[in-house]
Amino acid sequence: MKITLKIWRQKDSNSKGAFKTYVCDHVSPDMSFLEMLDVLNNDLIRKGEESIAFDHDCREGICGMCSLYINGHPHGPLQTTTCQLHMRSFKDGETITIEPWRAKAFPVVKDLVVDRSAFDRIQRSGGFISVNTGGVPDANEIPIPKKIADEAFDAATCIGCGACVAACKNASAMLFVSAKVSQFALLPQGKPERKERVEKMVAQMDEEGFGACTNTGACEAECPKGISITNIARMNREYFSAMTTSYEVAVGGGE
Amino acid sequence: MKLDSKIPEGPLAEKWTKHKFNVKLVNPANKRKYDVIVVGTGLAGASAAASLGELGYNVKAFCFQDSPRRAHSIAAQGGINAAKNYQNDGDSVYRLFYDTIKGGDYRAREGNVYRLAEVSVNIIDQCVAQGVPFAREYGGLLANRSFGGAQVSRTFYARGQTGQQLLLGAYSALNRQIANGKVKMYTRSEMLDVVIVDGKARGIITRDLVTGKIESHSAHAVLLCTGGYGNVFYLSTNAKGSNVTAAWRAHKKGALFANPCFTQIHPTCIPVSGDHQSKLTLMSESLRNDGRVWVPKVAKPGLKAVDAVSIPESERDYFLERKYPSFGNLVPRDVASRNAKTVCDEGRGVGATGLAVFLDFSDAIKRDGEAAIRAKYGNLFDMYAQITGDNPYKGPMMIYPAVHYTMGGLWVDYNLMTTIPGLYALGEANFSDHGANRLGASALMQGLADGYFVIPYTLGDYLAGMSYEKVSTDRPEFKEAIDTVNSRVNTLLSIKGKKTVDQFHRELGLTMWEYCGMSRSEGGLKTAKAKIQGLKKEFWSDVAVLGGAAELNQELEKALRVADLIELGELMVDDALNRDESCGGHFREESATPDGEAKRKDDEYAYVAAWEFKGEDQPEQLHKEELIFENVKLTQRSYK
Ligand SMILES: Cc1cc2nc3c(=O)[nH]c(=O)nc-3n(C[C@H](O)[C@H](O)[C@H](O)COP(=O)(O)OP(=O)(O)OC[C@H]3O[C@@H](n4cnc5c(N)ncnc54)[C@H](O)[C@@H]3O)c2cc1C
Ligand code: FES
Numbered sequence: 001m002k003i004t005l006k007i008w009r010q011k012d013s014n015s016k017g018a019f020k021t022y023v024c025d026h027v028s029p030d031m032s033f034l035e036m037l038d039v040l041n042n043d044l045i046r047k048g049e050e051s052i053a054f055d056h057d058c059r060e061g062i063c064g065m066c067s068l069y070i071n072g073h074p075h076g077p078l079q080t081t082t083c084q085l086h087m088r089s090f091k092d093g094e095t096i097t098i099e100p101w102r103a104k105a106f107p108v109v110k111d112l113v114v115d116r117s118a119f120d121r122i123q124r125s126g127g128f129i130s131v132n133t134g135g136v137p138d139a140n141e142i143p144i145p146k147k148i149a150d151e152a153f154d155a156a157t158c159i160g161c162g163a164c165v166a167a168c169k170n171a172s173a174m175l176f177v178s179a180k181v182s183q184f185a186l187l188p189q190g191k192p193e194r195k196e197r198v199e200k201m202v203a204q205m206d207e208e209g210f211g212a213c214t215n216t217g218a219c220e221a222e223c224p225k226g227i228s229i230t231n232i233a234r235m236n237r238e239y240f241s242a243m244t245t246s247y248e249v250a251v252g253g254g255e
Numbered sequence: 256m257k258l259d260s261k262i263p264e265g266p267l268a269e270k271w272t273k274h275k276f277n278v279k280l281v282n283p284a285n286k287r288k289y290d291v292i293v294v295g296t297g298l299a300g301a302s303a304a305a306s307l308g309e310l311g312y313n314v315k316a317f318c319f320q321d322s323p324r325r326a327h328s329i330a331a332q333g334g335i336n337a338a339k340n341y342q343n344d345g346d347s348v349y350r351l352f353y354d355t356i357k358g359g360d361y362r363a364r365e366g367n368v369y370r371l372a373e374v375s376v377n378i379i380d381q382c383v384a385q386g387v388p389f390a391r392e393y394g395g396l397l398a399n400r401s402f403g404g405a406q407v408s409r410t411f412y413a414r415g416q417t418g419q420q421l422l423l424g425a426y427s428a429l430n431r432q433i434a435n436g437k438v439k440m441y442t443r444s445e446m447l448d449v450v451i452v453d454g455k456a457r458g459i460i461t462r463d464l465v466t467g468k469i470e471s472h473s474a475h476a477v478l479l480c481t482g483g484y485g486n487v488f489y490l491s492t493n494a495k496g497s498n499v500t501a502a503w504r505a506h507k508k509g510a511l512f513a514n515p516c517f518t519q520i521h522p523t524c525i526p527v528s529g530d531h532q533s534k535l536t537l538m539s540e541s542l543r544n545d546g547r548v549w550v551p552k553v554a555k556p557g558l559k560a561v562d563a564v565s566i567p568e569s570e571r572d573y574f575l576e577r578k579y580p581s582f583g584n585l586v587p588r589d590v591a592s593r594n595a596k597t598v599c600d601e602g603r604g605v606g607a608t609g610l611a612v613f614l615d616f617s618d619a620i621k622r623d624g625e626a627a628i629r630a631k632y633g634n635l636f637d638m639y640a641q642i643t644g645d646n647p648y649k650g651p652m653m654i655y656p657a658v659h660y661t662m663g664g665l666w667v668d669y670n671l672m673t674t675i676p677g678l679y680a681l682g683e684a685n686f687s688d689h690g691a692n693r694l695g696a697s698a699l700m701q702g703l704a705d706g707y708f709v710i711p712y713t714l715g716d717y718l719a720g721m722s723y724e725k726v727s728t729d730r731p732e733f734k735e736a737i738d739t740v741n742s743r744v745n746t747l748l749s750i751k752g753k754k755t756v757d758q759f760h761r762e763l764g765l766t767m768w769e770y771c772g773m774s775r776s777e778g779g780l781k782t783a784k785a786k787i788q789g790l791k792k793e794f795w796s797d798v799a800v801l802g803g804a805a806e807l808n809q810e811l812e813k814a815l816r817v818a819d820l821i822e823l824g825e826l827m828v829d830d831a832l833n834r835d836e837s838c839g840g841h842f843r844e845e846s847a848t849p850d851g852e853a854k855r856k857d858d859e860y861a862y863v864a865a866w867e868f869k870g871e872d873q874p875e876q877l878h879k880e881e882l883i884f885e886n887v888k889l890t891q892r893s894y895k
Contacts, residue, residue: 063325128427133306136384143395153388
């Protein structure tokens with residue numbers, strides 16, 4: 001296959017970027033999208049040109065490290081991660097445009113690499129259950145109905161790639177945040193802290209500069225893991241119930 | 256150097272309890288006076304950093320990805336073992352211990368393995384309390400599946416994404432400590448050296464991968480939780496970034512490297528499709544619960560999966576079931592891999608390359624229905640379809656063995672301390688618990704055992720004997736280490752050669768796979784050694800690394816890693832040459848039974864081979880730690 005690539009090149013976060021065009025004329029349909037970029041990069045280096053920086057690690061669709069906004073879609077035309085996309089999804093002779101995630105909260109670091117540390121800061125604000133190592137009950141002490149456990153699992157499969165933000169015209173992170181909020185709100189272990197959790201995570205999300213959710217559903221449609229938008233509805237309910245009911249605030253800190 | 260494993264005295268089942276009682280404790284109020292560096296945020300590192308932060312130590316944690324959640328552990332699929340005996344099928348701590356020792360072909364320490372089995376039950380409790388959504392039965396209790404090398408059902412799982420769920424659990428615990436100010440997290444930060452002061456590990460040198468800045472960090476102890484080195488083979492199931500640099504730099508500073516040649520080749524991976532291939536994808540071993548492995552009885556070159564359906568039963572050879580009736584498709588990984596290689600070597604392999612065998616679910620689908628199979632393995636089937644373009648619900652999968660895990664690693668004692676005082680190794684980075692072959696679902700168990708339940712005790716024992724005094728990063732030891740790192744970086748950038756880093760890495764991988772892979776011989780290993788030495792010279796004179804030092808430079812990152820992998824490759828070959836026996840994943844052609852099974856030589860090789868670095872281009876020195884078996888009787892493994 002012969003493919004023309006228009007790729008965003010940007011030296012660093014302070015420089016202005018621009019598209020550059022490359023032609024690859026020995027692309028095999030069995031190559032993954034990232035393998036196609038590997039081949040291009042190796043060709044560039046041999047010609048004395050600097051390779052194109054992009055994030056990736058597992059190449060199995062699970063670590064959430066790869067990104068790329070391909071022909072106007074995060075992770076390209078299929079509902080999968082870029083590392084799991086293969087060139088057989090493109091046509092011979094096609095021109096493919098590759099950009100980094102575009103969002104205020106995800107500044108470009110270099111070329112196609114962006115800074116997604118805002119996601120980590122949201123998780124730190126409350127995406128956990130406060131238990132220390134050791135001294136916990138037996139794992140089978142609290143039965144959890146299979147349906148609930150499965151639903152919590154579905155929410156928990158978010159890989160934190162940021163495609164939802166990249167897909168959203170408001171660059172909202174609601175799908176990402178709601179997935180974690182839902183996982184813990186569903187499980188009995190997560191119930192004691194559910195109110196503080198949702199309040200803190202939403203507050204942090206706003207502070208990071210993610211946009212508001214206007215229910216367009218683009219996030220769900222582009223999510224490589226099929227995280228459902230019903231999580232957003234659940235988070236909204238959690239949030240409003242947290243705001244409208246009071247909860248015990250530990251005074252003086254219990255030891 | 257005398258290697259002291261520090262295994263506590265006393266009966267097997269009491270060793271760990273006694274040891275926990277005997278270790279020195281650090282008073283809660285004094286813990287905050289100690290700084291601990293944790294390199295790596297996979298299951299081992301994240302669980303260690305979180306647990307140590309909870310205890311009150313000041314922790315600095317590092318990873319090279321953009322988030323601690325992306326460590327390679329995230330990719331583990333099938334499950335985690337624990338001796339809960341929830342199925343009432345005869346499991347016990349002793350049975351898990353026994354299976355692990357036997358599965359490892361009697362090349363691991365009894366004391367370590369018993370402790371691993373013992374704490375396995377706590378791990379599941381811990382994860383459930385953190386909100387890890389394990390698979391459950393309709394009654395609401397936890398579900399189990401069985402894995403290779405075991406006849407009980409003790410593997411806990413979260414669909415095909417167990418590693419992801421366990422890591423996100425550990426990551427959430429880590430996040431809580433970051434929020435509490437007890438852990439400081441450094442992402443996109445790569446450790447390039449360890450700093451030794453007065454004979455003790457007191458810090459590390461890192462490179463900030465965004466700015467290229469070389470930085471010093473000092474502490475009272477350093478924990479390497481940096482994962483395995485399977486990427487020495489270039490093609491493996493490991494994440495692309497997985498590398499040996501942290502362990503290798505420690506090795507060159509005096510930490511012994513144990514059993515480097517013990518590599519696990521996983522039997523069920525998606526076969527290679529072409530030269531562009533950048534990594535291999537594992538299909539979880541759990542698939543062997545329901546999938547049956549076969550090839551045609553008579554060679555049918557180029558046989559495709561879609562055409563396999565029309566081959567009658569009488570013309571199929573279910574070779575694992577035929578040769579190993581009691582374990583069948585669930586024989587341990589090394590046995591399954593070697594047998595797949597054998598049938599392919601006989602010319603009976605399938606697919607375009609002939610380097611593949613079928614894994615067939617048609618009986619399971621007939622028996623349980625497609626929906627049941629989808630519920631168990633849906634995401635794996637989807638992944639398979641995505642990568643190969645074939646539909647595994649309609650025809651069999653094609654699989655072939657691939658490098659997956661490295662049992663070897665930094666030598667550690669019972670306390671997980673390397674031969675450098677204050678330097679610890681946890682998780683896949685150490686060599687400790689899996690002997691010559693790791694059983695499925697035991698790496699996740701070991702990573703979390705080390706991080707949650709072992710290191711919090713054993714590190715305290717060490718720190719309790721140390722003064723609170725911090726060492727300054729202005730000391731000459733730090734300056735020297737920084738200079739070394741800088742000069743390595745600058746040398747790589749100044750070579751300006753013609754070959755890319757990937758080319759070198761691929762060549763190294765081909766050599767390792769050919770001569771130090773599934774089967775090894777003296778002649779082949781000697782060839783490999785010469786090739787690797789040549790490759791090393793060529794690398795340092797002809798590698799092309801463009802760009803600068805003070806910027807995000809992915810080629811430079813790769814070059815630094817590949818340089819270390821090349822050196823490690825040579826040591827693996829030396830180790831494989833030295834071990835003139837077949838055990839676990841290490842198959843020496845010279846040491847086989849008449850029917851081609853691996854032949855162990857317990858009289859000569861029941862030891863851990865620990866290698867000491869003696870200087871650039873000098874042969875490494877071998878130290879032996881004899882393995883003492885007081886509880887199990889060494890027998891030739893049989894899964895027949
Ligand atoms: C595809 C696949 C499936 C698997 N499935 C299973 C399974 O079902 N069950 C099972 O038990 N095991 C499984 N395993 C094995 C298991 O996943 C690993 O052995 C285990 O997760 C390793 O964990 P770890 O914490 O030791 O290291 P890793 O998870 O590899 O983490 C290494 C960490 O170290 C960091 N690091 C490394 N070097 C440096 C450096 N120089 N500087 C800074 N940071 C560094 C990385 O950033 C990362 O955070 C699987 C492995 C693979 C490849
Ligand atoms: S590289 Fe891990 S999800 Fe794509």
